[in-house]
Amino acid sequence: MIGQLLRLTGRGLADFRIHPWAHLLTLVAVAMVSLLAGFILLALHNIDLHLLKSRGEVQFQVYWSADATPELIQTQWETIGAMDHLVEIKGFTPQDALLELADTLGKTGDFSWLKDQNPLPYSALTSFAVPPEAQQEGWAADILTGLKAMDGVEKVTYTPLQADLARGWRVISRAIIWPIIGFLGLVVGLVVGNTIRLSLLTRMDEIEILSLVGAKPWYVRWPLLTGGMVQGLLGSAAGIGLLKLAQNALAETLNIAPLFIEIRFLPWEHCALMCGAVTLVAALSSWVAVR
Template sequence: MFILFFRLVGRGIRDLGLHPWANIFTLIAVTMVSLLAGFFMLALQNINQELLKTRGEVQFQIFWKASTPEDVYVSEWEKLSNIEGLKEIHTFTPQNALTQLSSALGGGENFSYLDKDNPLPPTALLSFSVEPGAGDENWASDLLSELKAMNGVDKVHYNPIQIDLARGWLNLTKTIVWPVIMFLGLVVALVVGNTMRLSLMTRKDEIEILYLVGAKQWFIRIPILTGGAVQGFLGGTLAVGILYMAQQFFRDILNFPPLFLKIGFLPLDQCAMLVGVVAVVGIISSYVAVR
């Protein structure tokens, strides 16, 4: 039984060559529709990622006592870099902080007289993504206590409102982005389904003859369903490949001041979802058409 099944699957793949032009145009149509959906998904993904950079993180600013020895706070900075969920860290020695202050004032101020008696403390700015701790309501307060207990730390500042804003933004993106992706999947399903059904009209006589000679339904359908799956899979894969080449070509097109936006590619799960949806639609549309 399994041998016959695989033979029918193989026949379905070979049958794609019986009507090459019809199948080529079908593959082009499936690829173009999948590519259009992929471009929308890519745009949504990049917009979401850029907004999450400012809306989906919480910052902690740590001040050490001005009298803290350099080896102490440098050692503490090394520990900070290993904290779970840390997205980014910026550290400032008293001398760095003085230089930053001079730059912020336009570089016209000369603070060289403070080099030997610098009043600015060592500082660290930590950025955390909310997602790693999104399931724990107390993660920020626990982290705050941990940071305050570090050697030489004078005070720690953070804005609790950032946590609520970040969580709210994450919930909003999940509420908006995924329904839009599902809508795109529905559009792809309708267009690809109709395209596949029209392509099977070229095999109408063949299917009717098989029914007339008494062939079982599964014997007729397996090769046709295989052809639909192959065309859907190839169309989705080609669309992802073209989308990747376009992303590489246009990656830095918005990477200029004041935007500084780099266009990233879709995550692996979304690429797999796009290919899988198109392949499944190919199977379903072939099944509906052959009935």
């Protein structure tokens, strides 16, 4: 029985030679749809990571006066680093700030002529976790007052990041993103199903002869189902591979001040789930076609 299934599977794979261009275009279509779905999932995953990181935190941007000495700045960075509930502190020297500004502006950001007359001050980006027992607004105001009172500090700004943002994003993702992914799954099903129908039409005489000699339905359908599953598997794997290449190229695009967002790839279990889902859709569409 197992040997017979292997022979039928091999026959299903051999069908790729009958209509190579049709199968190739089907693979390309499945890969592109998988890539598009992967981009949506990648955006969703990174936004969730960013919201999870910032949820329950308050960020303060501290600017010192232009006459502040490096010794004073170093001491105050250490003082801020020892404050309660500090999550992260990133200090920027005038040179660092100038480089960040130049990177942000791209080719138009050549500020090498300002190297000896840098007008940018020392600054720091700090993140504080809001204690569960604290009132967020009053607690943030106390931190703001304490930072402003430090020697040499000229300005402090802060932006409380509310958990409502994450909750609103979940509503948007459920209302828009998942239906889009469902539509892309339907596209995969139609593309693979039509290709299987084409294979079915080209083998109609063979199928009729097999039916006349008493071949069971599964004997006729298995090679066609195998072809659909392989197309779904190879197409989704190619789409995930292209998604990884795109993520490598875009990983540091948003990792600049003030965003500091690194675009991370999907967890491998999500990739496996997407690959399995596309293969399952392809198998189901093949089953509908051969029925």
